[in-house]
Amino acid sequence: MRQLKYSKELYSKTALIKAAYNFTDKAYLHLDADNDYYYVSIVSKNENQEVSEKEFENEILAQSARHQIYLQTKNIRELMLARAVATSVVTSTEKNTELDTEDETEYNEDEILRDWFDSND
Template identity: 50%
Template sequence: MLLKYNRNLYSKDALLKAAFNFTDKAYIHLSQTENEYIVDFVVKEGNIVSEKEFDNEMIFQTMRHKVYLETADIARAMASTIIDDEEPKPQTTDFNADEILTDWFENNENN
């Protein structure tokens, strides 16, 4: 099956992610011309894949990439404003040396 996608509409990242999502169901070869990405795939035995499924995956990955590009700076800005006002809790050093230095097997044999 041979599919072609306009390079002005779809990103290379979207193409690679879409193709990757079908590697378990098909053998995929990617190439490009000046204006198009070309997807040539052969469905693996026992699987069913339609070109419409791949079309939908290309749209999904394109929009996912677009949302990422539009929100990455916002997410970074929000993450950099997180301030932890909580005082660090002191570590306790209360311990019983006899309990720590006693052989574990000795303790279990007495039970």
């Protein structure tokens, strides 16, 4: 069993958990913390294959970068989603006008039951 130590100043809890999750297929992991550090204990699931500490360090770094990008772009993503949803909203007056138009249209039963191929040959 190896125990790794990561500073809370450099890495977020979210990045640590995501990195650990990505290693659950290769190893058993235990996470712990004190006031200044996160501790990660790694035990390989396969006794014949070692889990590289360097791979885990690369993964926690990648997850930290992803988390920072997520935080930096959160506002723009929320704005884009709000604009996309707002353009698809139908106001109640528009909806009522459309429904009223449909109700005024009268359909002749012969037009509805007529075969398209018969009338368009």
